[in-house]
Every structure is written in structure tokens, then in C-alpha cells.
Amino acid sequence: MSHGAEDRLAVDAGLRARARRVIPGGLYGHQNVAPLPRGYPQFMSRGLGSHVWDVDGNEYIDLMCSYGPVLLGHRHPRVDAAAAAQAAAGDCQNGPSARIVELAEALTATVDHADWAIFSKNGTDATTQCVTIARAATGKRKILVAEGAYHGAAPWCTPGPAGVVAEDRAHLIQFRYNDLASVEAALDEAGDDVAGIVVSPIRHDVNRDLELPAPSFAAGVRAACDRAGAVLILDDVRCGLRLHHGSSWEPLEISPDLSAWSKAIANGYALGAVLGTSALADAARSIFTTGSFWFAAVSMAASLATLEVLAEEDTVGRTVKMGTMLRAGLADQASARGIGVSLSGPVQMPFLTFAGDDDFALANVFARRAILEGVYLHPRHNWFVSGAMDEADVDQVLRVTDGAFDDVARAAAGR
Amino acid sequence: MSHGAEDRLAVDAGLRARARRVIPGGLYGHQNVAPLPRGYPQFMSRGLGSHVWDVDGNEYIDLMCSYGPVLLGHRHPRVDAAAAAQAAAGDCQNGPSARIVELAEALTATVDHADWAIFSKNGTDATTQCVTIARAATGKRKILVAEGAYHGAAPWCTPGPAGVVAEDRAHLIQFRYNDLASVEAALDEAGDDVAGIVVSPIRHDVNRDLELPAPSFAAGVRAACDRAGAVLILDDVRCGLRLHHGSSWEPLEISPDLSAWSKAIANGYALGAVLGTSALADAARSIFTTGSFWFAAVSMAASLATLEVLAEEDTVGRTVKMGTMLRAGLADQASARGIGVSLSGPVQMPFLTFAGDDDFALANVFARRAILEGVYLHPRHNWFVSGAMDEADVDQVLRVTDGAFDDVARAAAGR
Numbered sequence: 001m002s003h004g005a006e007d008r009l010a011v012d013a014g015l016r017a018r019a020r021r022v023i024p025g026g027l028y029g030h031q032n033v034a035p036l037p038r039g040y041p042q043f044m045s046r047g048l049g050s051h052v053w054d055v056d057g058n059e060y061i062d063l064m065c066s067y068g069p070v071l072l073g074h075r076h077p078r079v080d081a082a083a084a085a086q087a088a089a090g091d092c093q094n095g096p097s098a099r100i101v102e103l104a105e106a107l108t109a110t111v112d113h114a115d116w117a118i119f120s121k122n123g124t125d126a127t128t129q130c131v132t133i134a135r136a137a138t139g140k141r142k143i144l145v146a147e148g149a150y151h152g153a154a155p156w157c158t159p160g161p162a163g164v165v166a167e168d169r170a171h172l173i174q175f176r177y178n179d180l181a182s183v184e185a186a187l188d189e190a191g192d193d194v195a196g197i198v199v200s201p202i203r204h205d206v207n208r209d210l211e212l213p214a215p216s217f218a219a220g221v222r223a224a225c226d227r228a229g230a231v232l233i234l235d236d237v238r239c240g241l242r243l244h245h246g247s248s249w250e251p252l253e254i255s256p257d258l259s260a261w262s263k264a265i266a267n268g269y270a271l272g273a274v275l276g277t278s279a280l281a282d283a284a285r286s287i288f289t290t291g292s293f294w295f296a297a298v299s300m301a302a303s304l305a306t307l308e309v310l311a312e313e314d315t316v317g318r319t320v321k322m323g324t325m326l327r328a329g330l331a332d333q334a335s336a337r338g339i340g341v342s343l344s345g346p347v348q349m350p351f352l353t354f355a356g357d358d359d360f361a362l363a364n365v366f367a368r369r370a371i372l373e374g375v376y377l378h379p380r381h382n383w384f385v386s387g388a389m390d391e392a393d394v395d396q397v398l399r400v401t402d403g404a405f406d407d408v409a410r411a412a413a414g415r
Numbered sequence: 416m417s418h419g420a421e422d423r424l425a426v427d428a429g430l431r432a433r434a435r436r437v438i439p440g441g442l443y444g445h446q447n448v449a450p451l452p453r454g455y456p457q458f459m460s461r462g463l464g465s466h467v468w469d470v471d472g473n474e475y476i477d478l479m480c481s482y483g484p485v486l487l488g489h490r491h492p493r494v495d496a497a498a499a500a501q502a503a504a505g506d507c508q509n510g511p512s513a514r515i516v517e518l519a520e521a522l523t524a525t526v527d528h529a530d531w532a533i534f535s536k537n538g539t540d541a542t543t544q545c546v547t548i549a550r551a552a553t554g555k556r557k558i559l560v561a562e563g564a565y566h567g568a569a570p571w572c573t574p575g576p577a578g579v580v581a582e583d584r585a586h587l588i589q590f591r592y593n594d595l596a597s598v599e600a601a602l603d604e605a606g607d608d609v610a611g612i613v614v615s616p617i618r619h620d621v622n623r624d625l626e627l628p629a630p631s632f633a634a635g636v637r638a639a640c641d642r643a644g645a646v647l648i649l650d651d652v653r654c655g656l657r658l659h660h661g662s663s664w665e666p667l668e669i670s671p672d673l674s675a676w677s678k679a680i681a682n683g684y685a686l687g688a689v690l691g692t693s694a695l696a697d698a699a700r701s702i703f704t705t706g707s708f709w710f711a712a713v714s715m716a717a718s719l720a721t722l723e724v725l726a727e728e729d730t731v732g733r734t735v736k737m738g739t740m741l742r743a744g745l746a747d748q749a750s751a752r753g754i755g756v757s758l759s760g761p762v763q764m765p766f767l768t769f770a771g772d773d774d775f776a777l778a779n780v781f782a783r784r785a786i787l788e789g790v791y792l793h794p795r796h797n798w799f800v801s802g803a804m805d806e807a808d809v810d811q812v813l814r815v816t817d818g819a820f821d822d823v824a825r826a827a828a829g830r
Contacts (some may be wrong), residue, residue: 015516022519023694029705043516052505055513068508074505084499085692090467090489092481092683093459094791095446101430104437116439121536121685122706132570132578151592153705154569155547163547165556167582175517185723186734237707259785263707266660268507270536270685270708281439288575290444290568291537292484292652293685294676350597376509 011056012041037368047074049388060376063394065384071264073388079267082305086298097297102402106307111247113255114275120294123150123237123262129289130258134196134231137283141171142190144197151235177203180220196231201239201248202290207380212347218254234259269299269304315387323347323385329398337409351382365411369404427456428473434526452783462489464803475753475791476808480799486679486688494682497720501713521722526662529690535709538652538677539567541687542702545673548645549611552698557605559612561592563620566650592618595635611646613822616654616663622795625760633669649674682721730802736763738800744813748820767799780826784819
């Protein structure tokens with residue numbers, strides 16, 4: 001059933017056919033490529049540094065980093081060695097290993113607002129724990145969340161409505177990101193029943209340009225929480241350790257009370273974490289939250305090694321440098337063709353959209369050319385620059401995007 | 416601060432002191448040993464087969480199996496080799512590996528009722544997905560659960576009330592395990608709004624004897640679901656693959672519509688799964704549920720190897736044989752001293768309680784002697800027999816429990 005360029009995905013096609021028989025819809029969740037243009041492989045085989053390979057052996061420069069978990073590059077030797085050494089002793093045991101103490105010490109030393117840490121497996125585990133801790137601490141119920149923000153995929157926060165009941169969101173009140181007046185209005189609505197405000201360090205809603213926080217917004221949310229006696233919860237799951245070697249609002253000098261972490265903190269190993277202030281330690285202790293694999297040692301060993309690398313190498317600086325080169329190159333290429341683009345987000349979490357491209361048709365043209373020529377990026381979700389990406393990678397990405405912009409120009413002209 | 420026998424836990428004590436500074440209460444969740452008698456190590460170092468070692472180097476025969484995940488024994492060579500081979504290629508990537516298809520095929524071939532599979536990281540992920548799928552499929556809201564049953568630690572199901580709001584459980588209706596009349600009463604209460612019934616294959620509530628399902632109860636719950644148009648959800652997270660090489664109610668010839676799995680399915684690697692019937696595939700496809708690490712390949716490779724071992728070796732038969740020896744030995748030792756005990760549960764998930772021991776004081780005396788003499792069991796939670804346990808292990812356990820029963824006899828006499 002494959003045609004032309006899709007012969008390159010013959011193994012992938014065979015696996016997709018098998019998958020449709022044993023997995024509903026063939027796949028689920030954020031790694032389902034069904035909404036992506038034709039040409040994306042569904043199944044991946046391996047990764048190394050800044051490069052990844054699909055099951056047909058096609059090689060790509062990776063601009064998705066597994067949707068965020070890979071920060072230092074795929075199969076980072078130091079992280080993988082630490083994980084393998086731990087695996088040779090034990091992973092999931094009758095109790096945690098010493099790694100849990102070392103990691104809690106390392107994270108509280110790295111993140112300014114953090115006096116303690118608890119660990120889990122998913123970002124959703126961590127955001128849900130934050131909400132539960134805020135309610136336990138305050139004895140209040142209302143949680144303020146930004147319209148369109150993604151805080152995980154449990155019934156209280158999943159963007160999909162199927163199977164969710166109204167009560168799952170009974171105590172959520174929405175505000176608009178970067179709009180302090182809307183935060184005040186939400187607080188008014190909550191009255192004396194507000195437990196906390198959940199906010200991402202940047203606005204990274206799917207299908208739209210990323211938006212940095214106005215410093216006055218971050219400061220205003222902090223002040224609003226202080227006035228209302230509410231817990232400020234920073235959802236650092238996607239951004240954590242990519243923007244700053246610490247909590248992502250530290251450069252703004254804004255300290256949350258709780259922060260939720262996952263994705264990059266163990267460079268691809270499954271780990272979630274909540275970090276909090278000493279004022280919330282009793283509340284954290286009071287909730288019952290656990291999981292069969294939450295105390296497993298391998299991902300904690302990987303996280304310790306990741307933090308060590310980040311402390312020794314300026315990964316944020318390096319990804320900013322590569323991200324800046326990439327953004328400048330993309331901007332030049334678009335400008336040279338008179339193509340209107342938006343290049344949003346921190347440069348190491350870049351996102352490209354096209355002016356007037358509400359249905360993402362031009363983004364899909366761009367992404368399709370990129371994937372066919374060996375660059376794995378995404379038309380609707382921000383990208384990620386890993387610490388393994390070098391100038392040669394950026395040059396090669398830009399050679400490919402040069403052609404992709406040509407395709408976009410042709411598609412736009414044909415409209 | 417350690418005394419006498421606790422000198423053996425000097426490294427552990429040092430780690431506990433450090434942990435109290437950076438982890439609320441020193442630890443959280445089911446692996447917190449604070450409620451256990453003095454003598455239990457909090458921190459573990461390694462495992463091999465049926466034996467585990469704490470951070471002070473003390474060795475134990477393991478009767479907890481990491482609270483369930485370890486089925487074939489710690490660091491099973493074939494499982495670990497499969498995991499390491501996969502890790503050398505890739506784990507968390509931009510898409511799943513071929514392992515997800517192979518594993519969905521293997522599980523649907525192994526479990527009678529299963530036509531499809533989806534994967535996650537926690538047992539709570541799986542039970543929550545089951546509830547969401549049942550609601551999506553039926554358009555109804557009420558979920559029936561057994562009083563005292565444990566189905567995970569999300570706000571809708573956690574046994575701890577802190578931070579939970581009434582709405583989290585707004586549509587839960589309780590019945591009593593093995594009491595069909597209570598199921599009918601719950602269905603009456605739900606009226607025409609029932610989405611599903613969640614039930615464990617055996618009753619394994621904490622702090623009480625385990626209870627096998629009456630075959631008429633299992634059949635009655637199935638019939639009640641059919642009459643009410645409700646989804647029968649079997650929570651096989653704790654029992655799955657320990658009682659039967661397939662769904663745990665297959666020996667009763669009762670098929671659920673959905674089943675939740677985790678713990679033992681990858682012999683200690685972090686994995687959750689929902690298996691379902693083709694009638695529910697569209698509903699499963701309709702919900703949005705995902706996680707950063709849900710598509711990671713290593714735990715799936717480990718699960719495939721686990722299923723291969725289970726298909727080739729009669730692990731259930733072996734653990735039943737060892738569990739039967741253990742139970743007979745414990746019964747003889749108690750009987751010889753005139754100590755009233757209850758030995759409940761399937762023999763490979765054994766549990767021992769003492770008559771009239773409502774505060775678990777005698778259970779604690781028993782457990783303390785066991786842990787000090789190198790047998791890791793639990794005074795309030797069922798134990799687990801792994802496939803790595805042999806007759807020499809059982810003999811050694813019984814030598815230790817012989818002394819533990821002496822201690823119990825003395826403690827009971829002193830009451």
C-alpha cells in the first residue's frame with residue numbers, strides 16, 4: 001500500500017498493520033503519528049546523541065528529543081553507565097536505594113525553592129500530587145489553571161473529554177496566561193476556597209505559538225497567591241532543566257511553593273518529581289500517594305548522572321547557542337522568500353508557525369519535506385534542542401529547511 | 416541512636432537521618448517502613464533470585480518481591496538481558512519501538528478476554544484508564560467498587576483522605592466483596608447511570624485476611640454487568656500472572672471486559688497495561704491518555720521476556736508448590752504451639768495473621784524476629800512467593816519462623 005517515498009517506511013507499514021489489530025486505532029497518545037503528514041515513521045529503532053533511526057533504518061537529526069525527555073542527547077554515555085551500574089545491583093526492590101536520598105539532596109541543592117522532594121513515574125503523577133498537596137495544606141478546593149494549558153492526561157486535566165465526568169473538573173477555574181486581570185477574576189470566583197494556582201513557566205499550549213511569561217505576570221501570580229493564601233504550583237514538567245539549571249522562574253526571581261518535574265530530569269529514564277518548600281512538607285507527608293515503581297533506583301541513578309553533567313557542562317548555554325543559530329537561519333530562509341512566519345518559544349524549545357496557516361497546511365508541507373530529508377521536527381508541537389546537537393547538525397537542518405521553505409512557498413502560491 | 420540488634424542497620428540509620436531532611440517524613444507511600452516493627456531496613460541495596468540485601472549488607476530471603484513486581488526472581492538473567500539489549504538501542508524515543516506491537520500481540524495471545532492492549536507506567540494509570548474507558552463506552556458515570564479494596568493512589572481511589580475532594584469520588588458506589596446482594600443494591604442505587612464494576616480477582620485489602628472469590632460471586636458480577644450494560648473491570652494489577660498464565664478469573668471461566676495490569680508483567684520493570692475486548696476498542700481509542708515514558712521500549716522488552724519464560728516454565732505451578740510447602744510448615748509450627756492463626760490467600764500470595772491480634776502486635780513480634788533472622792516478610796500485607804524460591808529457601812524460612820512462633824507464644828502468654 002506504500003507509494004513512492006513511502007517505500008522507505010515498509011517495515012513501519014508492516015508494524016502499523018499489525019498494531020491496528022492489537023492496539024486501538026493503531027496507537028494512542030502524543031506519539032500517535034496519525035495526525036502528522038504522511039512520511040512520519042510510527043516506530044523508532046534507536047537513538048545516539050542528536051540522531052535517531054526509525055525501524056526502516058532511516059536516520060534523522062532529532063529536534064523532538066522524545067517530546068522532551070532527552071536533554072543531553074540519546075544514550076548519553078555517562079547517564080547510561082550510571083543506569084547500567086545501578087541495574088546490575090537492583091532497581092525495583094522492597095525499599096528505595098540510597099539513590100533516593102542522594103537525588104533528593106541533589107535536587108534540593110539545585111532548585112532554589114526546594115526543601116524536599118518526592119518521586120513518581122509520570123508528569124501527570126507530579127502535577128496531580130501538587131494539586132493534592134495544595135488542597136491538603138490549605139483545606140481549600142479551588143485550583144486555578146490557564147485556559148488551554150496542558151498539565152497531564154488524568155481525568156482532571158486531560159484535554160480529551162471522553163470518559164471524563166463534570167465532577168473531575170468541578171473545582172477548576174480558568175484564567176488566561178499573561179493576563180493578571182483574569183487571575184484576579186478567577187480568584188474572585190474562588191472566594192475563600194482557593195487552594196492553588198497551577199502555571200507553566202512559559203505558555204506552551206499545543207497548536208499555538210509559544211509565549212514567554214511577562215515578568216510582571218509571574219510576579220503578579222506570586223503576589224496573588226500570597227494574598228489569597230494559595231499555593232503557587234509551577235508545572236516545570238516540560239521546561240524543567242532546559243531553560244535554567246534550576247526552576248524555570250528562577251531567572252525571574254519568582255519562587256513557587258511547589259514544582260512538578262518529569263521529562264528531562266533523568267535524560268529519558270522514567271521519573272517524576274515534586275519539589276516543595278518546608279512550609280508544605282507536612283501537607284506532602286499527609287497525602288497517600290505511591291506506585292509500584294516509584295522507588296526504583298535506575299531512573300534515580302540516571303537523574304543523578306544527568307544533574308552531574310548539567311553541573312559540569314553548560315548545557316543550557318550550549319542549547320541556547322545552537323537554538324539561536326537555528327532560529328536565525330530559519331528566520332533568514334523565511335524572510336528571503338517573503339514567507340511570514342512566527343518563531344516562538346525559548347530558542348532551545350523552538351516552534352515555527354506560518355502566518356495565516358490556521359489549519360497547519362503549510363506547517364505540514366514544511367514538516368513533510370523535513371522528515372523525508374532526515375530532520376525530525378513537529379508541525380504542531382514545540383521542538384527541543386538537545387545538548388548533543390552541534391553546529392554541523394544545525395547546518396544540516398538548515399540545508400533541509402531551505403528546501404522545505406521552497407515547498408511552502410510553492411504551496412502558498414498555489415492557494 | 417541504634418541499640419543492640421539495630422547496629423546491623425547503621426548505614427540505614429545514616430540514610431534515614433539524611434532522608435528526613437529532604438523527603439517529607441523521611442519516606443512516603445507503601446515502601447515507608449515507619450509502620451513496621453523496628454529492625455526493618457528502609458533502604459535496599461541489591462537483589463538476586465530469591466535473596467535481597469539491604470544497604471548494610473544484611474541478606475534476606477525475599478517474601479515481598481518488591482510488593483509484587485518481582486515474579487521470576489530478582490535480576491532474572493533472561494529478562495535483564497532482553498532489557499539491556501533494548502537499552503543499547505533505545506528506550507524513550509520519538510515513537511514506540513516494534514516491542515509495543517510484539518507485546519500487545521503476546522498479551523492478547525496470553526489473556527483470553529483480550530483483543531487489544533494499551534500501555535502505561537503505573538497500576539493507577541491502568542485502573543484509571545479502565546474507569547475512563549468504561550465511562551466513554553457507556554456514556555454513564557457510576558462506578559461500583561468493593562469497600563476497602565485498593566485500586567491505586569490517585570485522588571479517585573487513594574485510601575488516604577488528605578487533599579481529596581468529595582467530587583473525586585462523587586460517582587463511586589460501594590459493594591462488599593463476595594456479597595452479590597450488595598452488588599445488586601449498589602446497582603439499584605446507580606439506576607440507569609452505571610458505567611462499570613471494578614473488582615479484584617481476590618480480596619486483598621490491607622490489614623485483613625485475604626479472601627478468594629466465591630465462583631458464584633464472580634459469575635454473579637459478570638451477569639450483573641451484562642444485565643446492567645456495565646463494563647466489568649478486573650483489577651489484576653497485584654495478582655496478574657501470579658495466579659494463572661492469563662487473566663486471574665480464567666480458571667473460574669469468567670471474562671472481564673477490561674483488565675488492569677502492572678506489577679509483575681515485566682518482572683520489576685515499570686509498566687502498566689489495560690487489556691480489553693474488541694467491543695471496547697472504540698471507547699479506548701476515544702480517550703486521551705498518555706505519558707512521556709509510556710512508549711519506552713525497555714520495560715516492554717522485559718515484559719516480552721517475562722512472558723516467554725512464563726510460557727516455557729510452569730512458574731505458577733512452581734510458586735504453588737513452594738507456597739504449599741511454606742503454608743503447611745507455618746500451619747504445623749502454629750498448631751504445635753497452640754497458636755491460633757489464619758493462613759489466607761492463594762499459597763503463592765500467602766498471608767499470616769494471628770487470632771485476636773487486632774492491633775497486629777503479635778504479627779509485629781513475628782515479623783521482627785523474621786527480619787532480624789534474614790526473612791523479609793510483612794505483618795500487614797500479603798507476601799509473594801517468587802519463581803526463584805526453592806526448597807532450601809522454604810526450609811530456611813521455616814527454620815526462622817519456628818523461632819518467630821516461639822516469640823509469639825511468649826508474647827501471647829505475657830498478655
